Amino acid sequence: MTTRSRILQTALTLFNEHGMYQTGVRDIARALDISPGNLSYHFARKEDLLIAILDQYKHGNDEIYQEYMHFEPDLERYLQTISRLLKNAFAHRGVFLGLDELRAIFGKEYDYADVERKRRAFIDTILSDLEKSGDLEFSTLDKSFLIDFLAFFQRCWIMEAMISYPHLEEHQIMTRYMRFVVMQFAQVATLKGQGALGRWL
Amino acid sequence: MTTRSRILQTALTLFNEHGMYQTGVRDIARALDISPGNLSYHFARKEDLLIAILDQYKHGNDEIYQEYMHFEPDLERYLQTISRLLKNAFAHRGVFLGLDELRAIFGKEYDYADVERKRRAFIDTILSDLEKSGDLEFSTLDKSFLIDFLAFFQRCWIMEAMISYPHLEEHQIMTRYMRFVVMQFAQVATLKGQGALGRWL
């Protein structure tokens, strides 16, 4: 394991536990038992750490989506995919608490719009395929609204979870939010699709 | 206008524009043309400023809800009420970017659970009344889900707005998010209720 990835891992752990602003670069170095100078050799600025962690998060998301796309459309597998996306976000929750700094680097050093564009494109494709496969039908609820909802949900839930349920464990948080999102799917699931929802409710 | 309220106003403006962490206590004092010592006379810690602003936000929300409750249930008025709630959150957006610090004071010096409890109670009452008055009917979409959705939405939207649309003006942001929430109401609006939704879509 390279020092660089050890740094990323430890920094993320500290960010998750104590928050980004409560974690200084000297704290990270101490936790790794390396010198602060060495840390700044790999990451000149604290922001670079943030960016690297965000890239890691983005990469994780891409992989999860790609894997879903690799097989035939299936509502049950899509819900599992969403669950994996939530877990990935939870694993990187520490950086989402630094909204202030996130906002500062978005558009400059980190292309957030790209994440967002991809997300919506994936969701759109997936929902359309699930419509064709007969798992979903959009009559009462508009497809474009469901895309909006899913995009909104996936962007926000982790922030709300950190604020509202800081004491809950990952597993509890996951069931809570999966249940929430599946309730929305229940609006558009066909009889065929209903079966996939059960295990989440 | 008291110095205390001038401080609150200026601090909030700076927080909204540059973020909480980018705004130092010395900046606030300079913007007000008062001495830093004077500022710390009114607010010993920066956190106290945050708490005072949150109280102001909470108070604003309470007033908006109370005013709605003062008249007969009406879907159109409820949507206007939601719009006012969004505006109040937007006016205090600066502090919501300080998630890290918010999380630190929640449960200790600021009763966030109370805000949340009230919010859900209000929403519950309002929806039940609107069901009785025949504006809403809960068949395909569960009432408890709509409560979850509205609570979730009202907690999160401002954070997502600050991250995703930092360049948009208040008016544009408001129409975007009102449109989003009204789409969900469309699921449960009766024929009578439909009329209220039109102006937001």
Next chain:
DNA sequence: TATAAATTAGTACAATGTACTAAATTGCAC
């Protein structure tokens, strides 16, 4: 007028992010 509240100006301190240097160690291609 007297007392309290408010305000100013200044100092101090620990912690932080950032930047830099010089020397030592390690890894690796030749």
Next chain:
DNA sequence: GTGCAATTTAGTACATTGTACTAATTTATA
């Protein structure tokens, strides 16, 4: 094994920040 580059250490330095404190002055108010 030698030599070079990458890595790591240790240390210094600086501006900024939140916080805390003092003494003196001004303002408001009973």
